[in-house]
Every structure is written in C-alpha cells, then in structure tokens.
Amino acid sequence: MTVSETAADGRSLEETLERLVADVPDFPEPGVGFKDITPLLADHAGFTQVVEALAAPGRDADGNVTVTKVLGMESRGFILGAPAALHLGVGFVPVRKAGKLPRETHAVSYSLEYGEATLEIHTDAVAPGERVLVIDDVLATGGTAAATIELVERCGGVVAGVSVLLELGFLDPRSKLPGTQVHSLLVS
Numbered sequence: 752m753t754v755s756e757t758a759a760d761g762r763s764l765e766e767t768l769e770r771l772v773a774d775v776p777d778f779p780e781p782g783v784g785f786k787d788i789t790p791l792l793a794d795h796a797g798f799t800q801v802v803e804a805l806a807a808p809g810r811d812a813d814g815n816v817t818v819t820k821v822l823g824m825e826s827r828g829f830i831l832g833a834p835a836a837l838h839l840g841v842g843f844v845p846v847r848k849a850g851k852l853p854r855e856t857h858a859v860s861y862s863l864e865y866g867e868a869t870l871e872i873h874t875d876a877v878a879p880g881e882r883v884l885v886i887d888d889v890l891a892t893g894g895t896a897a898a899t900i901e902l903v904e905r906c907g908g909v910v911a912g913v914s915v916l917l918e919l920g921f922l923d924p925r926s927k928l929p930g931t932q933v934h935s936l937l938v939s
C-alpha cells in the first residue's frame with residue numbers, strides 16, 4: 752500500500768521515495784541490495800513528508816491521535832521515530848542494541864542471517880495497556896520488528912501498528928508479524 756500525500760515540493764510520496772532512496776548493490780555484502788535513506792534525510796521536504804506519513808497510523812480516521820508513545824529501533828528507527836513522535840505530540844521510546852540502556856531492561860534476542868542480535872527496552876518505558884506505534888526505516892526479514900513487538904508485550908503494552916518506509920516483500924517479513932498491523936510506505 753502506498754500513501755500518496757504530496758510534499759511541499761509537490762511530489763507524491765512515491766516520487767519522493769523513488770527519487771531520494773538510493774539502491775546500493777552488494778552492501779554490506781555481495782547479494783544485498785541496500786536501501787540507503789540518507790539522501791531522503793538530507794532533503795527537508797522529503798524528510799518531512801515521510802515522517803508525517805510514517806506517523807499517520809498513529810491517528811484514527813478523524814485525525815485523533817490513538818497512541819501515547821512512538822518506539823524506534825536503533826539506529827535508523829531513531830532518526831524517523833523521534834520526529835514522528837513530536838509530530839503526533841507524544842513521547843519517544845528508544846529500542847536499543849544490547850548493553851546501551853543504563854537501567855533495568857527487557858531483552859529479546861533474534862537470529863540474523865549470520866549470528867544473532869539483541870534488542871532491549873527499559874522495563875518502565877511502556878506502561879501496561881499503553882498503545883504504541885513502532886517505526887523503522889526498513890522491514891526486511893521482520894526479525895527486528897518481531898523482537899520489538901515482543902519487548903512491548905513484555906512491558907504489558909499493545910502495539911497499535913508497525914510503520915515503515917520500505918518493506919522488502921520478497922523476504923516475507925509479515926510471516927514473522929502475525930496479527931500485527933503493518934503499514935509500509937513502499938513495498939519492493
């Protein structure tokens with residue numbers, strides 16, 4: 752599903768993403784087609800358009816904000832999630848890589864193509880019953896998003912949705928996210 756708000760420069764979201772997300776072959780290793788969002792971040796109109804579109808699932812059909820926190824996963828999820836939280840008028844929660852958060856955490860480990868990764872959240876970051884929006888740049892295997900959902904559930908919170916810029920559909924990430932509302936600005 753592609754959202755078609757227009758940017759201040761008059762471009763549709765699809766035009767913005769086509770123009771400002773760079774496809775870098777064989778990075779970080781041969782065979783991986785890396786989606787580089789840095790040109791998008793450097794373009795104020797495009798960055799603003801994308802942040803507002805990523806925030807949209809945090810509102811209902813009448814425009815009322817229906818979440819009380821936005822979560823972003825280290826590190827690119829920070830760059831997109833924090834401004835989206837400000838846009839919605841809610842707080843931001845960093846989901847961090849292992850060993851970075853100073854207070855008591857929940858931790859979830861998940862497998863990568865090569866090896867394993869661990870994500871953590873402060874145990875007091877999401878209150879029981881609190882509805883949160885999860886934001887990241889790329890949904891590839893779905894491992895990062897699935898770990899984040901598990902962390903929210905360990906806090907007793909509710910994931911209202913996962914909102915991402917780019918979904919790599921050919922990796923079938925949604926199979927790891929059963930029952931989760933996934934909102935992707937572009938599916939490739």
Ligand SMILES: O=P(O)(O)OC[C@H]1O[C@H](OP(=O)(O)OP(=O)(O)O)[C@H](O)[C@@H]1O
Nearest residue numbers: 825826827887889890891892893894895
């Ligand atoms: O769906 P998955 O297979 O889990 O992959 C998606 C994740 O991979 C990247 O994070 P990564 O930690 O690799 O890089 P970053 O530190 O630059 O955000 C990206 O920002 C997503 O968080």
Ligand SMILES: Nc1ncnc2[nH]cnc12
Nearest residue numbers: 783784785786787889891
């Ligand atoms: N192809 C890709 N491009 C950018 N970030 C990613 N994270 C996982 N796969 C990725």
